[in-house]
Amino acid sequence: MVPTAYYLILAAMLFSIGIAAFLIKRNVITIFISIELMLNAVNLTFVAFAHMWHQVAGQIFVFFVMVVAAAEAAVGLAIIISIFRSRQTLNVDEIDLMKL
């Protein structure tokens, strides 16, 4: 048996790598990808806790996170496409005007 703490620490590592990537990366799409990494790390803790307590509720929560992530990806990528159409760049440092 693997202690739940191991899964939690793995999730913490993935989450902090996600934070680091979120701060370091300059490309909007990569920043978005690191958000997905953080969501995945949190999902792992939910599944580990669901296994620990033998409750299916944690898995239900992951299911909802996945659905919301799918919706978020659709809208987020649409926003990225429209940003690229108006500014021809994906670099966040150059997307610093509220209005063109």
Place this chain on the structure above:
Amino acid sequence: MQLALFIIFGALALGGALNLLYQRHPIHSALSLVVVMMSLAVLYWSLGAEFLAAAQVIVYSGAIMVLFIFVIMLLNAGEEHRTNGSRAAYAVGIPGAAAIFCLLSFVFLSERSALMTSNIGGDLSNAADNIADVSAMLFTRQLLPFEVTSILILVAILGAVVLARKEQ
């Protein structure tokens, strides 16, 4: 068995995440995330969440990440350049992330005695009726959240269509 799976696929997930951080080209980062997701799917399976493992592969790596790669290819995104902003981000980002990791693992390790009791129910929960359990819960007690998420998806589809449409 579970420990072996955890070590192999945990290491794979970690390697994928570090590669995500290291690569400069968005498509390589996206593929590293796919590796992370696939190894997480195996971990879910080993934790008795069969349905989530399948959903992780089908929804996350099969649909969401394909969409990401599609957009990267469509916009022909190239490698990112170093800027002043990115140097500042390096200075803040890596220590910040390390601090958060230290905080989280400190909490987990200090609460280890409570978390060690993972064998409350013994072996893997009976995987044969995992899907039955999940769907019974989903369609009875969680019916309202389920329906609300379906409306959320509908709104998201409409939003995506409106946002990505070319202006006439």
Place this chain on the structure above:
Amino acid sequence: MSHLTNIEVFLLLSVLKVAVVLVITLMAVAYTVLLERKLLGRIQNRWGPSRVGPFGLLQPLVDGAKLFLKEDMMPLAVERPLYILAPILALGCALVSIAVVPFGAVTRVHGVDLFQIANVNIGLLVILGITSIGVYGITLSGWSSNNKYSLLGSLRSTAQVISYELALGLSLVGVVLRAQSLNLRVIVDSQSAHGMLSWNFFGGLQFVGFFIYLMAAYAETNRAPFDLPEAETELVAGYNTEYSSMKFAMFFMSEYANMITVSCLATLLFFGGASSPFGHLIPAFGGAVVQAILPVFWFVAKVFGFLFLYIWVRATLPRFRYDQLMGFGWKFLLPLAMANIIATSFILAMRG
């Protein structure tokens, strides 16, 4: 095998089973190619390959040798790791999904099921998952070859596959509702009671689901009339323009392996899998061996029927235009699949 322990017998038989299934699948892929060329030839009023061996039967072997011996060209501007990974991914995913397919009735030798490699609880979801990973092969090949035709082909293919995956998944929900399980073996058993009458296609009234599945599957495997990713009149050869020798052969084989998987799945889900169409009308004849082989014969015959249909469709129908393809998937197949789910669950609720 008396001096081996149980676990050794299990391992040995499992490895043997995997090897045999892999070899048979690869041979089936090779001969599906020949079948396609022969049938296309006949439909277009010509002979098809007829020179090598009797009736051209050795043609696949010669083709294989030719592709294997050709120079493996590596264009300069490609993304090397992804360029090599893409065909491996495509062929690997196409071959792996055969692992959960039950070919015959449960036949145990030393506790090992002879006609299925892995009996997984969520077999149907495993196949869907592997199919969705297979998209990466095509996507990455187009992007990594650094060629605009390849990129266009793979963009088309990605959009097409993720659109039709929805209709494909939804068309199977009716079957799952009837069988109340995602285990392929259980789904087959639920249709084997009264021969043809209890198949999902006839007795289960899932013919709407079947037609949605069939069309979505043609689109998923990038076959005519949905073969836009490799439309040779528009895109040279689509995503595999830059590939040569064995790498091209791997894409070619993955296409046919996918056809076989899709035909197996159609057989399992809608046409009773390995069960006989006559049910118990024919009295059992022959020994135990014949009774074990007969279901496999039915299974192979049904799969062959679907492969024939594939080729027939290719020879008959012209290619879709791109906007028609998207409109057909999103505006016709998807609502129809949803209506099918509602009707099926309504009928099941009334009966139960």
